[in-house]
Amino acid sequence: MTLSSLKLATNYSTISKAMVCEKHGQPKDVLRLKELTIPKIKDDEVLVKFLAAPINPSDINQIEGVYPIKPRFKKYGAVGGNEGVAEVVAAGNKVKNLTVGDWVIPDTKAFGTWQTFAASPENELQKISKNISKISASTISVNPPTAYRMLKDFVNLKKGDVIIQNGANSAVGQAVIQIAKAWGIKTINVVRDRPNFDELADQLHKLGATLVIKEEDLRANSTRELVKNLGSPVRLGLNCVGGKSANGITRLLGHNASLVTYGGMSKQPLTFGTGPFIFKNLKACGFWVSRWNKEASKKDKQYMFDDLCELIRGGYLAEPWHDETKWELSDDNKTLNRKFMKALSKAGASFGNKKQILTFE
Amino acid sequence: MTLSSLKLATNYSTISKAMVCEKHGQPKDVLRLKELTIPKIKDDEVLVKFLAAPINPSDINQIEGVYPIKPRFKKYGAVGGNEGVAEVVAAGNKVKNLTVGDWVIPDTKAFGTWQTFAASPENELQKISKNISKISASTISVNPPTAYRMLKDFVNLKKGDVIIQNGANSAVGQAVIQIAKAWGIKTINVVRDRPNFDELADQLHKLGATLVIKEEDLRANSTRELVKNLGSPVRLGLNCVGGKSANGITRLLGHNASLVTYGGMSKQPLTFGTGPFIFKNLKACGFWVSRWNKEASKKDKQYMFDDLCELIRGGYLAEPWHDETKWELSDDNKTLNRKFMKALSKAGASFGNKKQILTFE
Numbered sequence: 001m002t003l004s005s006l007k008l009a010t011n012y013s014t015i016s017k018a019m020v021c022e023k024h025g026q027p028k029d030v031l032r033l034k035e036l037t038i039p040k041i042k043d044d045e046v047l048v049k050f051l052a053a054p055i056n057p058s059d060i061n062q063i064e065g066v067y068p069i070k071p072r073f074k075k076y077g078a079v080g081g082n083e084g085v086a087e088v089v090a091a092g093n094k095v096k097n098l099t100v101g102d103w104v105i106p107d108t109k110a111f112g113t114w115q116t117f118a119a120s121p122e123n124e125l126q127k128i129s130k131n132i133s134k135i136s137a138s139t140i141s142v143n144p145p146t147a148y149r150m151l152k153d154f155v156n157l158k159k160g161d162v163i164i165q166n167g168a169n170s171a172v173g174q175a176v177i178q179i180a181k182a183w184g185i186k187t188i189n190v191v192r193d194r195p196n197f198d199e200l201a202d203q204l205h206k207l208g209a210t211l212v213i214k215e216e217d218l219r220a221n222s223t224r225e226l227v228k229n230l231g232s233p234v235r236l237g238l239n240c241v242g243g244k245s246a247n248g249i250t251r252l253l254g255h256n257a258s259l260v261t262y263g264g265m266s267k268q269p270l271t272f273g274t275g276p277f278i279f280k281n282l283k284a285c286g287f288w289v290s291r292w293n294k295e296a297s298k299k300d301k302q303y304m305f306d307d308l309c310e311l312i313r314g315g316y317l318a319e320p321w322h323d324e325t326k327w328e329l330s331d332d333n334k335t336l337n338r339k340f341m342k343a344l345s346k347a348g349a350s351f352g353n354k355k356q357i358l359t360f361e
Numbered sequence: 362m363t364l365s366s367l368k369l370a371t372n373y374s375t376i377s378k379a380m381v382c383e384k385h386g387q388p389k390d391v392l393r394l395k396e397l398t399i400p401k402i403k404d405d406e407v408l409v410k411f412l413a414a415p416i417n418p419s420d421i422n423q424i425e426g427v428y429p430i431k432p433r434f435k436k437y438g439a440v441g442g443n444e445g446v447a448e449v450v451a452a453g454n455k456v457k458n459l460t461v462g463d464w465v466i467p468d469t470k471a472f473g474t475w476q477t478f479a480a481s482p483e484n485e486l487q488k489i490s491k492n493i494s495k496i497s498a499s500t501i502s503v504n505p506p507t508a509y510r511m512l513k514d515f516v517n518l519k520k521g522d523v524i525i526q527n528g529a530n531s532a533v534g535q536a537v538i539q540i541a542k543a544w545g546i547k548t549i550n551v552v553r554d555r556p557n558f559d560e561l562a563d564q565l566h567k568l569g570a571t572l573v574i575k576e577e578d579l580r581a582n583s584t585r586e587l588v589k590n591l592g593s594p595v596r597l598g599l600n601c602v603g604g605k606s607a608n609g610i611t612r613l614l615g616h617n618a619s620l621v622t623y624g625g626m627s628k629q630p631l632t633f634g635t636g637p638f639i640f641k642n643l644k645a646c647g648f649w650v651s652r653w654n655k656e657a658s659k660k661d662k663q664y665m666f667d668d669l670c671e672l673i674r675g676g677y678l679a680e681p682w683h684d685e686t687k688w689e690l691s692d693d694n695k696t697l698n699r700k701f702m703k704a705l706s707k708a709g710a711s712f713g714n715k716k717q718i719l720t721f722e
Binding site: 068242261262263264269270271272273274275276277278279280281282283284285286287288291 | 429603622623624625630631632633634635636637638639640641642643644645646647648649652
């Protein structure tokens with residue numbers, strides 16, 4: 001059976017081809033392609049056809065069982081993937097805010113986006129602009145909001161202010177650079193040294209980075225001089241690494257600054273001197289976009305996604321660096337599975353690589 | 362010359378007997394008793410006679426030169442001491458808000474309170490109720506406000522809420538227990554093990570402590586059970602120790618809690634797991650009462666000191682555990698110096714001992 005043979009109506013059942021796990025484990029071991037029967041949708045439900053979905057590190061952790069959000073296990077197992085964009089292809093009679101043709105992103109945890117079709121209550125979906133690419137739309141739920149909220153919610157930044165971040169080449173890091181640039185905020189970007197450092201620095205500068213610094217140089221006097229020459233104290237630090245790196249960026253923060261932690265790639269704990277906390281009045285806190293999503297109003301979410309779509313349309317926020325894996329209509333199940341596993345192996349490789357995105361014809 | 366021979370009028374110069382240092386160093390080496398001539402006060406100044414002044418750890422650090430606030434060095438050197446209570450004995454013609462007989466505490470940094478008399482612009486002093494003991498008044502500037510602000514400004518605590526603190530036997534810790542008790546807040550109090558632990562725990566319970574726990578037991582399952590049985594998540598942690606102790610109390614915090622650091626007695630840095638920051642939405646910040654003093658309005662300060670005086674008068678906030686060292690009118694300079702040095706040596710001994718308070722006849 002190929003994708004083309006699926007029926008797209010409310011009064012017929014639909015088959016979804018999905019990457020499913022029946023238990024926790026290494027994704028390569030526990031995930032496999034399954035054909036799921038989606039029954040006729042209910043009155044408050046929509047049927048959506050996925051257009052694109054990335055493989056994020058947290059998707060992998062979720063399947064491993066080491067993430068605070070667990071997969072939604074049902075009789076047949078749980079569909080992997082939390083992020084993606086889909087098009088509404090059918091809507092129940094009582095659906096109010098969505099119509100056929102709308103683009104939507106998940107507005108609930110563990111939606112299951114690595115599949116061709118899904119039925120969902122309309123309130124578990126967020127409508128999104130169709131005037132952006134499906135790559136941008138499929139990656140707008142997690143990383144751009146993380147960057148956007150961290151730049152908005154912790155320190156009242158104004159034009160000319162300076163922030164610092166580590167893991168600056170991550171998808172969030174790229175979004176931080178671009179959104180900050182659009183808002184007139186200077187960014188100090190810390191990345192680990194690597195053979196192609198100059199090339200990476202060049203790419204980050206092209207995105208709008210003010211400074212790009214090697215993690216190894218964080219404590220150098222020359223770095224302190226560079227930072228000083230920006231003319232404003234560093235008011236916000238964004239940390240997805242932990243350990244020495246977090247400590248290093250904390251040392252460059254000015255008085256009353258905040259350090260926001262949203263990841264811990266080094267698996268090292270956060271270590272801070274007591275003095276700076278007391279005498280420089282630093283704050284350290286965490287940010288988890290899933291919590292924000294849960295707690296924010298529909299209105300606040302719509303405002304943010306409209307704003308992000310504007311940034312994308314205005315050319316301020318580019319698609320993340322990515323590889324695309326196409327699930328073609330003509331692919332048989334074995335091919336679909338093989339293609340997914342290849343993308344998965346690339347997604348699981350070390351931090352800072354290109355995002356792996358599955359697209360559906 | 363004895364204290365009794367001092368002249369107490371605006372149109373005469375006055376002699377103050379003061380503990381003065383001419384440079385940074387170990388207080389016992391650099392401090393010595395000096396007679397300072399206080400010229401006729403200016404129109405906007407008052408002349409005050411000190412009643413009592415404690416020797417705080419930060420006073421010692423200040424003289425050593427390792428504290429962010431430095432002594433006020435003048436030609437003759439700098440008078441030690443930051444906290445104390447004094448009585449207004451003369452007021453210049455343009456003084457508006459103070460009159461002879463008022464009690465005042467310093468409202469500026471590095472006032473120099475280890476002396477018998479001082480002249481000061483009225484705006485560098487805060488008027489305080491005379492209906493409390495001079496011991497309470499002399500120790501009301503630093504520790505009770507630290508406890509009061511930390512309980513008020515970081516988490517919106519309500520009756521029945523639970524907080525945790527280490528160094529619970531410190532002067533701030535004692536104030537925290539009592540103010541929390543007065544406000545209906547439960548306290549988990551962590552102290553290091555010691556030969557007289559039971560006696561100390563008993564003293565803390567008498568002040569109003571809900572639980573008293575040994576630092577060594579912080580990670581025990583039994584402790585987790587005790588905390589759970591309080592029926593509410595721990596919403597605030599107060600840390601003056603750092604290192605393992607801070608990490609231990611952080612593990613007992615509930616979701617959305619704050620850890621406020623106001624000291625670092627262990628000289629170990631703060632270490633936190635990344636996960637709790639992100640997934641439990643913890644916040645860590647510092648508190649320094651000197652910054653609060655600098656930034657708060659006169660009105661806010663007056664409100665707080667009135668509130669603290671009410672707590673003292675109501676019997677909710679006792680004098681800190683202390684030893685009194687009396688500077689008598691009949692003492693000669695050598696005796697005054699010797700008495701001070703004895704109190705200083707006790708003040709410099711390990712953390713958690715009784716507060717050393719100098720009183721002036």
